[in-house]
Amino acid sequence: MPLPSPTHLVLIPSYNPGGKVYDTVRAARRQWHPVWVVVDGSTDGTAEGLQDLAASDPGLRVVVLPENRGKGAAVLHGIELAAQEGYTHVLTMDSDGQHPAELIPRFMDASQDRPEAMILGVPVFDASAPRLRVRGRRISNWWANLETLWAGIGDSLYGFRVYPIAPLARVMRGQRWMRRFDFDPEAVVRMAWLGVPPMNLPAPVKYFRPEEGGVSHFNYTRDNLLLTWMHTRLFLGFVLRFPVLLLRRR
Ligand SMILES: Nc1nc2c(ncn2[C@@H]2O[C@H](COP(=O)(O)OP(=O)(O)O)[C@@H](O)[C@H]2O)c(=O)[nH]1
């Protein structure tokens, strides 16, 4: 079992993930200590199940929010608590088994080597990935690269990342968006604007069929509208910052 880290923790926002969450959390715990799960108003019984797991595991902490407020809101709640306890970095990962827990140490090492950077997972898809999702993210990636003047964001959407806590909290406290699925792309763009350098590392992603326990809360219409509005506001922010970004690139 890994030794407790005083600086880096694994933070897993979770909303109605179903039974996959237990394997996910156990796999994360085999790689890292501490692991925190923020249960975001789940109604599938996983809050209780995770609390049972935490009762016999000092490396696992489960924070339960009574109402669903979104992935970004859950991450913000987690990083505020983590900062109060002296942590400086979080690795965020999904609760539904799609992300590679075995790469946690490699991502944490990269972050320890370059604490000023954000360590971004770049998804390596296999045949299980839905075409629409793979294509859709190219659009988001194109916008994110433009909005940062090609600062080097490998993937704008993948949630398997290590963030320095202080700039992330600063970016999130400053505005009321970024609370749902607009969290991941807006976080990288705004962090890049603050001057946080991205470092990209490949990381496989799996898509499970419903009969394998796969659950997705991504709603194509609702969430693509949310992402379109997000890129609209980021583009406006980009126009305002253009001179600064250009100077920095020079
Ligand atoms: N905290 C929180 N997490 C969410 C919410 N919706 C999704 N998630 C989590 O965010 C991650 C990605 O969501 P998911 O539905 O799997 O989307 P997909 O992987 O993009 O299809 C998973 O770990 C979910 O549990 C939410 O409303 N609140």
Ligand SMILES: [Mg+2]
């Ligand atoms: Mg998922």
